[in-house]
Amino acid sequence: MSTAERLTSLVGALRAHGVRIGTGETVDAAQAVEALGFADRELLREGLAATLLHSTAQRPVFDPVFDLYFPRGVGGPDTGPPDRDDLRERLAGALAANDESLLARLAAEAVDGFGGYGNSPSSDGWSSYQTLDRLRPQTLLARVRDDVRGRQGMSGFTDRLLEDEIRRRIEAFRALVATEARRRVAERRDRDRIARRAVAPTTDRVDFLFAGKDRLAELRRTVQPLARKLATRLAARRRRAARGSIDLRRTLRGSLSTGGVPMKPVLRRRRPARPELVLLCDVSGSVSGFSDFTMLLVQALHDQFSKVRVFAFVNRIDEVTRLLRHGAADAEGLSARIRAEATLTGWHGSSDYGVALGEFASLYGDALSPRTTVFVLGDARTNMSDPNLPAVREITERARRVYWLNPEARAQWGTGDSAAYEYAESVEMHECRNVRQLSALVGRLLPI
Amino acid sequence: MLFTSVDDVSARLAETGYLASPAVATTVFLADRLGKPLLVEGPAGVGKTELAKAVAEVADARLVRLQCYEGVDESRALYEWNHAKQLLRISAGRDETWDEARTDIFSEEFLLSRPLLTAIRGDEPKVLLIDETDKADVEVEGLLLEVLSDFQVTVPELGTITASRRPFVVLTSNASRELSEALRRRCLFLHIGFPEEELERRIVRLKVPGLDETLAKSVVRVVGALRAMDLRKVPSVAETIDWARTLLALGADHLDETVVRDSLGVLLKHQDDILKAGAKLDLDAV
Numbered sequence: 001m002s003t004a005e006r007l008t009s010l011v012g013a014l015r016a017h018g019v020r021i022g023t024g025e026t027v028d029a030a031q032a033v034e035a036l037g038f039a040d041r042e043l044l045r046e047g048l049a050a051t052l053l054h055s056t057a058q059r060p061v062f063d064p065v066f067d068l069y070f071p072r073g074v075g076g077p078d079t080g081p082p083d084r085d086d087l088r089e090r091l092a093g094a095l096a097a098n099d100e101s102l103l104a105r106l107a108a109e110a111v112d113g114f115g116g117y118g119n120s121p122s123s124d125g126w127s128s129y130q131t132l133d134r135l136r137p138q139t140l141l142a143r144v145r146d147d148v149r150g151r152q153g154m155s156g157f158t159d160r161l162l163e164d165e166i167r168r169r170i171e172a173f174r175a176l177v178a179t180e181a182r183r184r185v186a187e188r189r190d191r192d193r194i195a196r197r198a199v200a201p202t203t204d205r206v207d208f209l210f211a212g213k214d215r216l217a218e219l220r221r222t223v224q225p226l227a228r229k230l231a232t233r234l235a236a237r238r239r240r241a242a243r244g245s246i247d248l249r250r251t252l253r254g255s256l257s258t259g260g261v262p263m264k265p266v267l268r269r270r271r272p273a274r275p276e277l278v279l280l281c282d283v284s285g286s287v288s289g290f291s292d293f294t295m296l297l298v299q300a301l302h303d304q305f306s307k308v309r310v311f312a313f314v315n316r317i318d319e320v321t322r323l324l325r326h327g328a329a330d331a332e333g334l335s336a337r338i339r340a341e342a343t344l345t346g347w348h349g350s351s352d353y354g355v356a357l358g359e360f361a362s363l364y365g366d367a368l369s370p371r372t373t374v375f376v377l378g379d380a381r382t383n384m385s386d387p388n389l390p391a392v393r394e395i396t397e398r399a400r401r402v403y404w405l406n407p408e409a410r411a412q413w414g415t416g417d418s419a420a421y422e423y424a425e426s427v428e429m430h431e432c433r434n435v436r437q438l439s440a441l442v443g444r445l446l447p448i
Numbered sequence: 449m450l451f452t453s454v455d456d457v458s459a460r461l462a463e464t465g466y467l468a469s470p471a472v473a474t475t476v477f478l479a480d481r482l483g484k485p486l487l488v489e490g491p492a493g494v495g496k497t498e499l500a501k502a503v504a505e506v507a508d509a510r511l512v513r514l515q516c517y518e519g520v521d522e523s524r525a526l527y528e529w530n531h532a533k534q535l536l537r538i539s540a541g542r543d544e545t546w547d548e549a550r551t552d553i554f555s556e557e558f559l560l561s562r563p564l565l566t567a568i569r570g571d572e573p574k575v576l577l578i579d580e581t582d583k584a585d586v587e588v589e590g591l592l593l594e595v596l597s598d599f600q601v602t603v604p605e606l607g608t609i610t611a612s613r614r615p616f617v618v619l620t621s622n623a624s625r626e627l628s629e630a631l632r633r634r635c636l637f638l639h640i641g642f643p644e645e646e647l648e649r650r651i652v653r654l655k656v657p658g659l660d661e662t663l664a665k666s667v668v669r670v671v672g673a674l675r676a677m678d679l680r681k682v683p684s685v686a687e688t689i690d691w692a693r694t695l696l697a698l699g700a701d702h703l704d705e706t707v708v709r710d711s712l713g714v715l716l717k718h719q720d721d722i723l724k725a726g727a728k729l730d731l732d733a734v
Contacts, residue, residue: 035477035478042470043470043474053637158669160729164676165672232625
């Protein structure tokens with residue numbers, strides 16, 4: 001594989017992950033490769049990152065892809081099959097000394113020794129899970145700690161930081177093993193396919209419904225920056241909208257001083273309309289990641305609206321606006337707190353859109369006015385009960401606009417117990433699977 | 449070309465007192481080699497602006513700085529006609545014909561050049577620093593595009609002024625607003641994060657020479673631990689240096705609970721953060 005080919009397939013893989021790279025940048029990257037040479041792999045990595053990437057969020061995708069196309073080496077280390085205890089011994093030493101290049105070498109040895117599975121050419125591979133399961137680096141914590149203490153002595157105050165530091169080093173080692181296993185697999189199989197499939201997507205493209213716990217925590221951290229971005233966008237839109245049409249009455253009145261010739265057109269002043277927002281969120285287990293995130297986002301945007309009211313439901317509905325406000329500091333426990341403090345379930349624990357929407361229309365009808373925009377967040381899976389379309393129609397009639405954001409892929413709508421298409425007949429429903437889609441929708445749909 | 453290799457960049461920046469990570473050195477080298485502007489993002493206080501100053505010092509170049517703020521416009525960033533002087537000129541030459549006066553008052557003499565124009569005129573080497581680009585309005589970005597891609601400025605009355613010598617351009621941003629894709633494409637992108645432990649220790653030793661080696665090491669480790677916590681505002685390099693200076697001033701020769709508790713306010717700027725960090729570091733155990 002020539003360098004140019006390698007570079008273009010790297011660019012191709014990055015594009016498949018949604019990084020927008022033009023031909024100009026690819027040419028810059030090639031010039032960077034020429035200027036830097038291949039002597040130092042880390043410099044090459046930085047050089048390519050500088051020329052190809054445009055934002056910090058793209059870096060977590062870039063690094064693993066780079067490791068695949070510009071691997072540290074080819075094949076396994078030629079050290080022969082390692083002994084498990086011996087490897088653990090050396091690993092403990094490397095962790096204690098925090099020697100990064102040694103850790104990388106050990107990761108390669110570990111994958112080579114313990115990560116291989118299968119023996120036919122089509123089904124074999126390398127597994128980081130299996131490697132880590134056999135090596136168990138996390139059990140080295142106490143040993144490494146005692147080792148470091150033995151050498152430095154109890155160094156007073158900073159001693160309490162030691163365990164966390166070692167934990168972070170072990171975490172870094174686990175990442176090295178994962179990278180190494182991915183590289184070995186890519187050697188056996190199609191590199192381009194591995195680069196597209198086995199590299200985790202950027203945070204804004206993670207599906208709400210399939211995001212793991214740590215990915216959700218990562219998502220929550222992006223709420224504030226995203227809210228700030230959306231707020232500036234909304235403010236800009238508001239500024240533009242403020243230049244309105246001609247106020248005929250005041251223009252004519254002004255023209256009297258110039259003998260009836262309207263020299264100076266007077267523009268109609270727009271009253272700053274601060275719209276009201278109502279959120280109806282399904283917080284049942286299946287979609288809670290999604291509604292959590294959206295609630296936090298809307299709450300962070302709250303100074304853009306005169307009034308934001310948030311309701312949560314599973315099969316009964318209750319207002320949770322107050323919980324959200326003092327919960328800003330503790331985003332993690334939000335859904336737990338909502339479930340503990342609000343009445344969300346009646347006789348059973350599964351979601352029932354029909355009853356919940358009906359209850360909203362009858363109990364909280366006063367939240368709706370011609371200035372209100374309603375967002376319904378949920379997957380519209382009613383567990384086979386009546387979807388209660390009249391209640392939805394009542395809500396649409398009383399509010400200004402009603403939008404439904406559905407975290408499921410459009411292909412899933414209407415399958416099984418989903419009443420998505422029935423609701424979609426009376427409400428504008430949008431697919432909203434990840435942060436990217438959500439921010440686009442919020443930017444477009446939020447009233448100004 | 450300012451630099452011959454990446455190592456050359458690190459070495460010469462270090463002489464001016466800026467210790468660069470490999471990522472920073474590589475990107476500065478490439479920006480110089482490819483002749484492209486450098487867009488630097490990162491948290492406050494990691495040395496984005498300092499980088500531009502250091503490069504200017506190394507290159508023995510004049511630093512031209514455009515500080516962006518909300519409402520900065522063409523007449524502040526690019527150029528402006530000196531109206532007062534134009535009026536004086538007109539009233540001084542009473543007997544001229546209109547054509548003479550018109551061509552005369554729109555000449556270089558009456559042009560007030562602002563940072564962007566200053567940076568591309570003249571032959572001496574220059575470093576153009578466009579600070580806090582994200583604070584400027586979107587319209588200003590459009591203005592920057594012509595300057596950054598072709599290094600030229602068009603003044604309708606005079607024609608196009610092209611740089612005879614390209615300045616080294618550094619744009620900084622705190623990412624409070626997303627910069628437009630068009631601007632990003634024209635730049636090399638560099639994210640300066642928090643430095644690694646080893647590098648930060650060297651920075652502390654360089655900036656606070658009076659601090660002894662083991663204390664510097666402890667300082668950096670505590671800051672590293674704070675950064676791993678989920679705080680509202682994590683301490684940056686600038687805060688690390690401030691803290692090191694504070695410790696020096698307090699005459700502390702090692703860290704203990706009391707010293708850390710009393711000086712934590714230098715590192716953390718929110719009361720919630722101080723409480724949280726205090727609990728995690730067991731400061732109340734005494």
